[in-house]
Amino acid sequence: MPTELIFIIQQVANGLLLGFYYLLIALGLSIIFSLGGIVNLAHGAFYAIGAYLIVFLSDSLGYGLAFVVSPVAVGVLGMLVERFFFRRFYRADPTLSLLFTFALSMVIEQALRMIFGASPLSFSIPEFAHGQVIVGDFFYPVYRIGMLFVAIAAVVGTWLLLNRTAFGKIVKAGINDPDMVRAMGISLNPVMTAVCGLGIGLAGLSGVLLAPITGVQPAMGQEILTAAFVVVVIGGLGSFWGVVVAAMLVGVIRGLTSYFYPPASEASLYLLMLLILVLRPRGLLGEKFERLE
Amino acid sequence: MTDEKNSASSPRRRLLLQGSAAFAAGLAVPGFARAQDGGPIRIGHLTPRTGFLGPMGEYAVLGATMAVEEVNAAGGVLGRKFELLTEDSVNPQTASTKAQRMVERDKVDALVGEISSASGLAIAQVAARAKTLFLQTGCNSDELRGKNCSRYMFHLEACNTMYVRTIGQALLRDGMVKGKRWMAFTADYAFGHDLFKQTKKFMDENGAVFVSNDMLPTDATEFSASLLKIRQQKPDLVMSNLAGNQTTNFTKQYNEFNIDIPFAGADMNMTSIWGAGKNGFSGVWPIIWTHQVQAPSAKEFVARFQKRWKKLPENQAVNDYLAIKILAEAMARTKSVEVDKIIAFLEGDNSFDVLRGRPGYFRPWDHQMVYEMYTVQPSEDKNAGKDDFMVTSKPVPAADQSLEVLAPTQEENMCKFA
Numbered sequence: 192m193p194t195e196l197i198f199i200i201q202q203v204a205n206g207l208l209l210g211f212y213y214l215l216i217a218l219g220l221s222i223i224f225s226l227g228g229i230v231n232l233a234h235g236a237f238y239a240i241g242a243y244l245i246v247f248l249s250d251s252l253g254y255g256l257a258f259v260v261s262p263v264a265v266g267v268l269g270m271l272v273e274r275f276f277f278r279r280f281y282r283a284d285p286t287l288s289l290l291f292t293f294a295l296s297m298v299i300e301q302a303l304r305m306i307f308g309a310s311p312l313s314f315s316i317p318e319f320a321h322g323q324v325i326v327g328d329f330f331y332p333v334y335r336i337g338m339l340f341v342a343i344a345a346v347v348g349t350w351l352l353l354n355r356t357a358f359g360k361i362v363k364a365g366i367n368d369p370d371m372v373r374a375m376g377i378s379l380n381p382v383m384t385a386v387c388g389l390g391i392g393l394a395g396l397s398g399v400l401l402a403p404i405t406g407v408q409p410a411m412g413q414e415i416l417t418a419a420f421v422v423v424v425i426g427g428l429g430s431f432w433g434v435v436v437a438a439m440l441v442g443v444i445r446g447l448t449s450y451f452y453p454p455a456s457e458a459s460l461y462l463l464m465l466l467i468l469v470l471r472p473r474g475l476l477g478e479k480f481e482r483l484e
Numbered sequence: 485m486t487d488e489k490n491s492a493s494s495p496r497r498r499l500l501l502q503g504s505a506a507f508a509a510g511l512a513v514p515g516f517a518r519a520q521d522g523g524p525i526r527i528g529h530l531t532p533r534t535g536f537l538g539p540m541g542e543y544a545v546l547g548a549t550m551a552v553e554e555v556n557a558a559g560g561v562l563g564r565k566f567e568l569l570t571e572d573s574v575n576p577q578t579a580s581t582k583a584q585r586m587v588e589r590d591k592v593d594a595l596v597g598e599i600s601s602a603s604g605l606a607i608a609q610v611a612a613r614a615k616t617l618f619l620q621t622g623c624n625s626d627e628l629r630g631k632n633c634s635r636y637m638f639h640l641e642a643c644n645t646m647y648v649r650t651i652g653q654a655l656l657r658d659g660m661v662k663g664k665r666w667m668a669f670t671a672d673y674a675f676g677h678d679l680f681k682q683t684k685k686f687m688d689e690n691g692a693v694f695v696s697n698d699m700l701p702t703d704a705t706e707f708s709a710s711l712l713k714i715r716q717q718k719p720d721l722v723m724s725n726l727a728g729n730q731t732t733n734f735t736k737q738y739n740e741f742n743i744d745i746p747f748a749g750a751d752m753n754m755t756s757i758w759g760a761g762k763n764g765f766s767g768v769w770p771i772i773w774t775h776q777v778q779a780p781s782a783k784e785f786v787a788r789f790q791k792r793w794k795k796l797p798e799n800q801a802v803n804d805y806l807a808i809k810i811l812a813e814a815m816a817r818t819k820s821v822e823v824d825k826i827i828a829f830l831e832g833d834n835s836f837d838v839l840r841g842r843p844g845y846f847r848p849w850d851h852q853m854v855y856e857m858y859t860v861q862p863s864e865d866k867n868a869g870k871d872d873f874m875v876t877s878k879p880v881p882a883a884d885q886s887l888e889v890l891a892p893t894q895e896e897n898m899c900k901f902a
Binding site for chain 1: 533534535536538539541542543672698699700701703704705706707708709710712713715716729732733736737740741742755756758759760761762763764798870
């Protein structure tokens with residue numbers, strides 16, 4: 192195989208891996224929006240909280256326990272935010288929830304800055320995940336492969352929960368016709384609390400996974416949020432597989448642009464979004480939502 | 485006459501007279517009244533607090549605040565206290581607006597700060613129009629001292645050429661330049677472009693073989709594609725011209741991808757080193773100052789800073805600290821806050837304790853301060869703690885060399901004050 196081709200295959204593989212990181216954060220954003228109609232601009236801030244928690248808790252609990260506790264804690268925080276704040280906005284003008292979550296993201300970012308300072312916190316890959324996997328010409332750090340498995344497990348788990356359980360049926364019914372679900376005597380409130388806990392917990396998990404790779408600093412949430420939005424928009428609202436396909440696509444396009452023309456690596460996402468929206472305004476696999484039309 | 489005398493001796497009436505006279509004077513010539521009234525000397529401090537330069541901006545504020553506290557604890561200058569107005573400069577547009585407001589509304593006596601070269605240029609333009617002094621503390625672009633130089637702007641920060649020559653000397657010493665294939669990664673904005681230009685010039689002049697340069701967006705945080713590319717190209721040397729958080733993340737991931745190709749760069753800050761951490765820091769880098777500098781005044785400064793802020797000082801904190809201390813010294817020694825007198829003093833044959841072995845001074849023709857610089861690299865001591873997992877070199881230039889060997893000459897970087 193010519194060397195250049197191996198390089199390109201390696202970049203595509205790397206792009207797919209990157210796609211999974213985007214997917215974790217975009218998935219939560221997508222399900223909260225689909226069910227509650229809330230565009231959670233604070234999603235990135237919860238991602239940052241996840242990263243700060245693992246840094247902070249690793250010292251006292253050790254990496255393994257902190258790895259489990261941190262995303263769960265972020266999920267619980269998400270449930271509290273749903274219970275006390277998001278709930279007020281489901282039937283309100285979407286602008287209000289947009290303003291609220293925007294404000295929340297700024298409050299969280301500034302709080303992190305006040306507590307931990309603006310400088311990036313140092314956090315390294317745990318000892319057991321040091322090293323690289325080398326197969327022929329292919330090469331990849333062990334930690335990132337581990338991340339890939341955690342991300343796949345989280346995505347598959349979420350899919351099973353939404354598609355193979357009674358809870359998932361209520362969520363799906365709630366997305367399509369909340370009034371009918373209520374008419375059936377099913378309260379959507381606890382479901383929404385759980386969905387926000389799950390979605391925000393996934394954001395926390397991505398923060399936990401990425402903390403040793405990208406710097407842990409207060410603005411880290413903003414940086415990832417834009418990419419997550421691009422993924423949701425390209426994938427299409429309400430579509431699980433749409434978000435999955437979009438995340439992979441974004442990862443690969445970004446990876447290849449970084450290789451061939453790095454200055455456009457960030458811009459490539461937006462060009463892709465532009466193109467998809469022109470060709471398919473609803474996104475790749477987006478469904479039609481009556482209450483949003 | 486008796487009446488007058490009587491009335492003037494009445495305390496209440498005298499107060500009223502003085503008050504109205506002062507009020508009238510204040511209305512007629514506010515600038516004059518302000519300079520004479522013993523009110524505080526105001527310093528407008530602008531620096532990025534958010535975004536990828538935010539971590540350094542935070543230290544800039546700590547340094548500036550501490551300098552003002554020290555000046556005031558010593559009784560102020562000319563019997564007046566220093567007052568620090570500090571704001572987030574955000575971006576060039578906002579920096580310009582805020583500088584304008586500080587000059588016009590707050591009547592600041594000098595502007596201090598900034599890190600981004602683009603914002604620094606915007607502030608310098610405001611300062612030049614308003615004939616206000618601007619001591620810049622973090623902008624590296626050579627053009628600010630060359631094509632865009634200004635009579636009202638002084639540079640506490642080293643310029644890109646000084647950084648490049650500092651690291652260049654270390655690389656030449658280690659035999660890493662001549663005949664070596666090198667790849668560059670550069671922050672895609674004015675600073676990075678300028679740094680790359682200076683680096684390339686140095687490497688070309690010294691016989692290195694250029695492979696490629698990738699411009700990376702400043703908001704990129706994940707560099708796996710670039711790191712795979714390095715592994716594929718197998719150069720002899722990788723040079724980073726990255727900035728802020730980019731540097732931290734790139735350095736960390738360089739280690740993660742276990743690349744054993746020598747890694748160096750022309751810009752490094754302690755925030756990036758601390759952020760990368762003991763297991764993430766790699767390469768050899770030029771730096772203007774570290775807490776490991778072996779000079780008595782540096783050690784005292786580190787102790788004072790730690791006492792005040794409960795953490796080690798960063799190189800950016802030092803520049804903002806020095807700017808205000810130098811300003812106070814200039815005002816005290818000229819017995820004036822007049823901009824022309826201060827400029828004459830700073831341009832004159834005066835040197836300053838810059839917390840290094842040798843004192844530093846401003847060059848009169850481009851207002852660049854020249855001082856000792858250093859290189860910094862990971863410590864080989866496996867048990868080194870979080871404060872000393874890096875080692876700082878001896879000063880560059882060496883003790884027997886002129887401090888000016890690092891900075892560009894008049895021919896290399898022409899500056900004409902308007």
